[in-house]
């Protein structure tokens with residue numbers, strides 16, 4: 001389905017100018033080491049955002065009323081005189097970034113915006129600071145040309161990279177402020193085959209620890225003749241939870257999972273998956289545990305041992321019988337699975353399998369969310385993508401990763417789509433994180449065009 005790009009020359013020019021004018025602001029925003037995990041740079045970052053919105057004429061409020069949370073920034077802009085004042089679109093972004101480590105793998109300073117080979121390089125340029133600047137540039141360009149086609153709201157959080165622990169209380173408290181007809185989420189862009197993705201949800205997660213304790217002190221390993229040990233108990237117990245093809249052997253684990261709708265199945269079937277490139281990129285040594293990897297990424301729940309520790313594994317020998325062991329696990333979940341309940345089911349299964357000495361403790365999690373793919377706004381987002389990106393567009397039912405969409409969906413009750421400016425080599429969370437400058441420009445055009453089509457729809 002190819003549709004000619006409707007972006008007028010005047011709007012294109014205004015977008016280029018706005019992106020150019022915003023470059024120093026982008027550099028400033030990226031120069032702050034806003035690492036939520038280290039509690040760095042929060043206030044300085046918040047004031048850069050506040051100022052950016054004020055310069056667009058937005059009404060900005062910084063919410064500091066959620067105990068223990070980094071501030072949320074909330075901004076609103078009314079539709080222009082020719083716009084549709086009955087329609088409101090809410091953007092979600094986050095201002096925190098991942099730690100830059102390992103620093104010696106960066107080819108330039110992670111907190112200095114560097115332009116090289118047609119790319120912008122810096123921590124946060126793809127995830128997710130750059131994207132806010134793309135969106136603000138689109139807003140500026142619309143203000144300078146046609147005016148805003150609809151009302152806009154922006155919500156920014158500062159804890160996305162540490163699991164968004166305060167999104168749920170924030171959406172509960174500020175549900176009325178957040179009211180909107182549609183939500184545009186952070187992240188997204190082009191896949192490995194250069195298809196622009198319109199992604200309509202996220203997988204959920206449940207993170208938990210499993211611990212084993214078999215004695216009050218470590219013992220001489222000669223006593224293994226009659227004393228069992230924590231490390232064996234842990235690995236034997238964990239081994240009962242998953243089959244060789246990744247199937248989760250926990251009673252009730254899949255209860256509540258709904259079959260894919262025909263529209264979801266059709267969307268999955270048109271996704272491309274490059275097995276050879278995936279194998280090569282990661283140097284994979286084992287066969288896949290699914291013969292439908294594209295579908296599995298979207299709709300298969302998993303259980304993963306993230307790490308395991310116990311006993312002695314240093315230099316030389318230590319013939320010890322360890323008293324304790326510990327593993328961290330996560331499950332990636334699909335709609336219909338409740339994170340905390342999943343960890344309870346794991347404990348129940350271990351008990352049933354004869355491992356009641358193993359103790360499961362829930363860390364944190366988020367439920368999955370998927371928008372209705374037949375929703376008008378989803379259709380508008382896809383049609384707009386065709387206008388800007390031509391044929392190379394994919395509708396993705398949900399991302400393989402997670403994010404706090406479910407509490408938004410519950411409060412706002414509107415469809416959510418993720419669209420962005422990244423590409424397959426952006427390296428979010430990794431050294432030399434980057435975006436391609438041309439993708440930035442295209443994403444700003446997409447954003448402006450989406451707002452126009454949404455305002456008119």
Ligand SMILES: [Zn+2]
Nearest residue numbers: 127161428429
């Ligand atoms: Zn991230």
